[in-house]
Amino acid sequence: MSKSAGVIALAGNPNVGKTCIFNALTGMRQKVGNWPGVTVEKKEGVFVIGDQEVMVVDLPGIYGLTPYSIDEKIARDFLIKEKPGAVVAVVDTTNLERNLYLVVELLELGANLVLDLNMIDRIEGQGIKINKEKLSQGLGGVPIVETAAHKGFGIEAMKQAVLEVLRRGRSGEFKIDYGLDAETVISELAEVLEDKALALGFSPRWTAIKLLEGDPEVQELVKQRGGEETLQMARQLAAALEKKLGSDPETFFAEHRYGFIRGLVRQAVTATEKDLVARLSLSDKLDRIFTSRVLGIPIFFLFMWLAFQLVFKLGAPLADGIDSFMGWLGTSASAWLGQVGAPEWVASLVSDGVIGGVGAVLVFLPNIMLLFLVLSFLEDTGYMARAAFVMDRIMHTFGLHGKSFIPMLLGFGCNVPAIMATRTLESEKDRVLTILVNPLMSCTARLPIYVLFTGAFFAERYRGTVVFSLYLLGIVLALLLAVLFKCILFKGAVAPFIMELPPYRLPSVKSLLLHMWERSRIFLVKAGTIIFAGVVLVWLLASLPVGVEYGSAESLVGRLGAVFAPLLKPAGFGEYQAAVALIFGILAKETVVGTLGTLYGVGREGLAGVLPQYFTPASAYAFMVMSLIYIPCLASIAVIKREAGWKWAAFAVSYSLVLGWLVAVIFYQVLSRLWT
Missing domain, CATH: 1.10.287.1770 (Helix Hairpins)
Incomplete structure (x- = not known):
């Protein structure tokens, strides 16, 4: 059994490869939660060396020990209050002078330090040599380890250095002579x-x-x-x-x-x-293209369009395979339950409710995992930082801070951590404004809705473009609303945006797969909890009162949908099934598809065949627009409340519901005339 050697913290500037180091050290022995009292993500993990177990805490990226944002305060508080046994200061070797400022402050604080010269492979071939002995001596004898985390180089040496530092403790005091x-x-x-x-x-x-x-x-x-x-x-x-x-x-x-x-x-x-010569390296040449005032923005949208094309092309056959399996599973389960004499309602619950509902959502897992894989690749290569830099000009034009683009990009994955990420904004006004428009970013929870409806109503060659248009619509609406809210609710100048661009790097396959799994796991957990509970509730309401036809207008779910269906008729989907799906979609957006699957008692392929009986291409697009805009999911509402208060959470719910209905009606009325 391993003995605990202590706790270490990973500290460093943003974009120095800290997360790569964390993943390389801990592998799958890690968990993600929140820091006590706040909703900023906290990563913890362990690694074992010999018979010693070391806990690793990955701190948010900081530039110094004087906190200006919530992230910086959390990192500083952990370092000075929790006093970890050792601190691994991760620095980008290609930007040593800038990165050493935090190292010096940590040494002045009295931290028991290991200095990690990460991205050491970046300076190879550039004629740059670092004398580790002189560097260590100048920093008071700090042990130094060289790593290239994305390649796995130096990780074992890092573990050994950490263990030695934990055993011996801090030696001596570091001082700078200030005159x-x-x-x-x-x-x-x-x-x-x-x-x-x-x-x-x-x-x-x-x-x-x-x-x-x-x-x-x-x-x-x-x-x-x-x-x-x-x-x-x-x-x-x-x-x-x-x-x-x-x-x-x-x-x-x-x-x-x-x-x-x-x-x-x-x-x-x-x-x-x-x-x-290295100053005119490939990185600089690429930046001339990717951060160009003329080409930068078109290139960003091109990459996003290509990402959705890739997600559909590669994801479709995998989704079909899962769908076929779910169809077989539902039929087999129903037949087996009948053979063992189970009541008819049990067979209906399992096949129509659980397998039909949850299965209708799970078939989209390949598309979601592929999207996360593409986004992780763009982040790890360093391109996303360029995208934020390029978009800063537009963001300022619409009253948003340049840093707001990072949470908005994260919103493509999930709105909950994206809203949490607004903590990096120093201004309270900028933070609340970004929180309010963030739910308009198409999270992956909406992707199953888009994939289902585009597959049922649009030719294969147009599906990626249709989904891309929905993502683009969310961005445009967010920017327009930012202007409106800035003029009415958040008057004042926007602070300038200063950002350090990381070097381009080729991410490791292991790192990409870890990032993809971490994010996809959230989807699977929701499928096993919220979505499961939602579809079971829908099945129950569709089966009551006893004796009515399952999912009919006379059932409880039909009566519930009939109350709201007339309001949705101007948008082209005035059937009670659509109304019920949107209502339960407030629990989690994936539940929209699960609810439709439960009500119709079919899987994804069955849904694709049934939906044309109730929708037209115009109303299908309007339904996707409504799903994009109307009321954030419960988890997002809860986070908005925690981050900004009940007033802003209620405002977000109210404005998005009205806006969603209005935009859906406009699209349906226009498209139904154009597509006749």
Whole structure:
């Protein structure tokens, strides 16, 4: 049995390959939850070396230890409050100077550090050499490991270095000399702080520097320990220091850290003439195309269109195979239950309800997994960061922050984590605005609806384009509503968008498959819980009162649908089955297909044959538009409430319901005249 060696944290800037390191260290021994009290994703995992088990916590990407966003606050709080046994500082070797700033701050904090020079393969052939001994010596003897996480290189050495650091603990104190004036003030304040700082568990020197920088979190912690007089003293010393230096202390300390880093990099890194050629590398040449003011946006939409074509072409035969299996399973289950003498209602529940409903959703798993695979590839190669950079100009035009594009892209996967991702936005107004328009992004839960209806009503060569048009419609509506909401509800200038573009890299197959599985697993869990419960409830309502024809207008589900069906008639789908499907789709969008499968008692192929009896191509498209826009799923509503409050959650439900009906009616009325 393995013994626990301790807890380590992975820290680093965004886009340094931290997640690759985490996946390589932990493999499948990982779990995803939320940080206590917040809805930001938390990843934990373990790895075993010898008889020792090490817990790994993957922190959100940060640039420094002064928090400006929720993600940065979470990472900093974990480091200074939870005090992990060791911290692995992951840096991008191709951007060493920028990345070492966080490393220096971690060392000043007193973290027990292992420095990971990731993407080491990127500098091979560029004439760049790093002297690890000099670099380690300059950073106070920190152990250094070289990795290329996407290739699996250096992971075993990383495990060994982590274990050694956990065993021996931190040795020595790391200090940067800030000059006589600053050091005098730091020492004076640290001496007063010593007892209070020890109570907090921080280095007195680090606490003194943070108080002089005006760090609000540290100020609050000192205040909670009864340090009001100390805080007043810190403010006076900071003001006096600013007069002497001619610069505010926060800027002064930051400049000195960068100065120290520049000197260290000059000593430890050497470059030949090849380095100059590397500046015009393939990455730079690609950026001239992908981030072009003229070509950038068309290329992004081209990639999205190609992604949907790929999803349909490769996913269709796999979906057909699962559908055939589900059809056989439903028939076999019904026949077997009849043979063993089970009541007719049990056979109906299993075949029409569970297998017909859940099975109608599961057949779309290949399409969903393929979409996640494509999105993971675009993210891991570094292209998605370019897409955000390119779209920033448009986002600003429509009143959204450039960073809003990242959560909106995540919305193509699932709106719930996408809404959580708005925590990276510093401005509360920008965050709430992004939350409100995010549900208009077509999540993969809507994909089964699109695949079903396009397969039933449109020729194969047009299906990918039809689905692409729905994704595009969601983006356009989100941008238009952002303008409206910005003018009415969130007046004010949009902050500038600054983003560091990661180098292009070829992702590993293992990493892509892990990302695809992590996201697809959520779909499978929903199929086994929410969708299962939903279709069973639909079956029950379709079977009652006792004696009525299953799923008929006289059943409870028929009566429920009849209440709302007249409202949907102007959109072209005024049958009670469509109304019931949309109602249960509020539980989870996949339940729309499951409900239709349950009501009609057929699988996907059967649905494709039945739907033309109730829909036309125009009403089918309008139904997909309605499914895209109307009321977010319950999970999304709950997250909006947690992130922004009941007021905004109620507003999101209200505006999306009205907008969905209005746009669906417009599309049906126009298309029914064009497609006659």
